[in-house]
Amino acid sequence: MSDQPSPEVVIKTVDNGPYQVKGPIRLVDHDNNVYDLGPGRTKLLCRCGMSAKKPFCDGAHARNGFAATERSS
Numbered sequence: 001m002s003d004q005p006s007p008e009v010v011i012k013t014v015d016n017g018p019y020q021v022k023g024p025i026r027l028v029d030h031d032n033n034v035y036d037l038g039p040g041r042t043k044l045l046c047r048c049g050m051s052a053k054k055p056f057c058d059g060a061h062a063r064n065g066f067a068a069t070e071r072s073s
């Protein structure tokens with residue numbers, strides 16, 4: 001167990017899928033729409049580039065066979 005304090009924001013990659021972001025965060029999209037995500041709440045952000053609802057995941061990754069399981073180390 002790490003003795004680092006728990007971060008307030010956690011971003012997790014999902015194999016073959018989106019980024020899972022756990023708040024609290026403020027997300028501002030390309031049209032300046034603001035999405036406030038409270039503590040402990042989660043949103044899925046598109047990582048495959050195929051979502052019709054960017055920046056959010058709409059499940060297109062699964063329908064189109066997006067594959068991403070690489071590890072950074």
Ligand code: FES
Pocket residue numbers: 017018019045046047048049050051056057058059060061062
């Ligand atoms: S990651 Fe789900 S639609 Fe792109």
